[in-house]
Amino acid sequence: MNEDNNKFMQEAARLSAEAIQHLDGGPFGCVIVKDGKVVGKGWNHVMATNDPTAHAEVMAIRDACKNLATPELVGCELYTSAEPCPMCMAAIYWACIPTVYYANTKEDSKALGYEDTIIYDELKKPLNERKIKMVHVPDEAAREVFDFWKKKNNPGSI
Amino acid sequence: MNEDNNKFMQEAARLSAEAIQHLDGGPFGCVIVKDGKVVGKGWNHVMATNDPTAHAEVMAIRDACKNLATPELVGCELYTSAEPCPMCMAAIYWACIPTVYYANTKEDSKALGYEDTIIYDELKKPLNERKIKMVHVPDEAAREVFDFWKKKNNPGSI
Numbered sequence: 001m002n003e004d005n006n007k008f009m010q011e012a013a014r015l016s017a018e019a020i021q022h023l024d025g026g027p028f029g030c031v032i033v034k035d036g037k038v039v040g041k042g043w044n045h046v047m048a049t050n051d052p053t054a055h056a057e058v059m060a061i062r063d064a065c066k067n068l069a070t071p072e073l074v075g076c077e078l079y080t081s082a083e084p085c086p087m088c089m090a091a092i093y094w095a096c097i098p099t100v101y102y103a104n105t106k107e108d109s110k111a112l113g114y115e116d117t118i119i120y121d122e123l124k125k126p127l128n129e130r131k132i133k134m135v136h137v138p139d140e141a142a143r144e145v146f147d148f149w150k151k152k153n154n155p156g157s158i
Numbered sequence: 159m160n161e162d163n164n165k166f167m168q169e170a171a172r173l174s175a176e177a178i179q180h181l182d183g184g185p186f187g188c189v190i191v192k193d194g195k196v197v198g199k200g201w202n203h204v205m206a207t208n209d210p211t212a213h214a215e216v217m218a219i220r221d222a223c224k225n226l227a228t229p230e231l232v233g234c235e236l237y238t239s240a241e242p243c244p245m246c247m248a249a250i251y252w253a254c255i256p257t258v259y260y261a262n263t264k265e266d267s268k269a270l271g272y273e274d275t276i277i278y279d280e281l282k283k284p285l286n287e288r289k290i291k292m293v294h295v296p297d298e299a300a301r302e303v304f305d306f307w308k309k310k311n312n313p314g315s316i
Contacts, residue, residue, distance in 0.1 A: 135257065
């Protein structure tokens with residue numbers, strides 16, 4: 001841990017405070033850093049914008065990707081005021097961010113009523129055991145699009 | 159399975175075809191339905207907009223929430239041309255969508271190079287065993303924001 005880590009975490013915490021004071025958001029803030037500079041910021045916008053995907057980390061990823069004009073944040077670090085939920089954690093994987101610093105823990109968030117343990121548990125289950133009903137509907141057109149794409153491209157591992 | 163299921167899945171498949179033909183997206187489409195009507199649509203925008211969170215399901219959720227002016231899609235059904243990745247699956251939980259219909263399977267997506275198995279596997283692991291380095295940085299300001307929020311609100315289970 002060094003001074004910079006603390007500085008960036010304090011910025012994430014400042015955003016979480018700003019979110020609840022001025023921005024009608026939940027108490028979560030996030031910054032993304034590259035080469036010692038903040039390249040993206042986010043705070044919880046769920047209630048403010050009626051967008052359940054507008055968590056601080058997702059907003060910061062979208063901001064950093066826009067600012068750097070890339071969908072891959074290789075070499076970046078993410079600082080978040082609270083341990084990411086599984087949606088944000090998976091987004092961090094897709095964004096290729098190698099390091100996450102977090103302040104408050106999942107248990108701290110749970111004590112506030114933000115409960116993501118159930119989602120983590122659900123994602124471990126086979127599709128037929130989940131609370132969300134998952135129905136396989138094979139579709140010829142969807143299959144043809146995949147076949148067309150497979151012939152045309154080799155998209156790699158994204 | 160009924161005619162409506164097929165109709166909505168065909169619309170999701172149509173969007174996946176449109177995405178690759180005209181919209182510079184990956185081969186994924188999604189519609190959200192309420193009371194027999196499409197209330198939200200999405201397709202993969204990742205490369206088109208440099209946004210790694212712009213998967214078809216996330217875009218459809220954001221569209222439906224905007225159209226219905228709510229962050230909770232209770233009573234809606236989601237039709238997607240391919241089984242959701244863990245980011246989208248968690249977003250579906252946050253959006254309170256009870257039923258998901260999918261056409262192509264995770265294995266089909268993997269054959270195209272879209273690999274989310276590793277993310278599902280990672281989310282099952284304790285933080286200290288993940289490929290992404292997870293560093294706990296306790297922060298007094300982040301803690302104070304949580305304490306302030308706890309005293310002020312009882313946000314329920316979202």
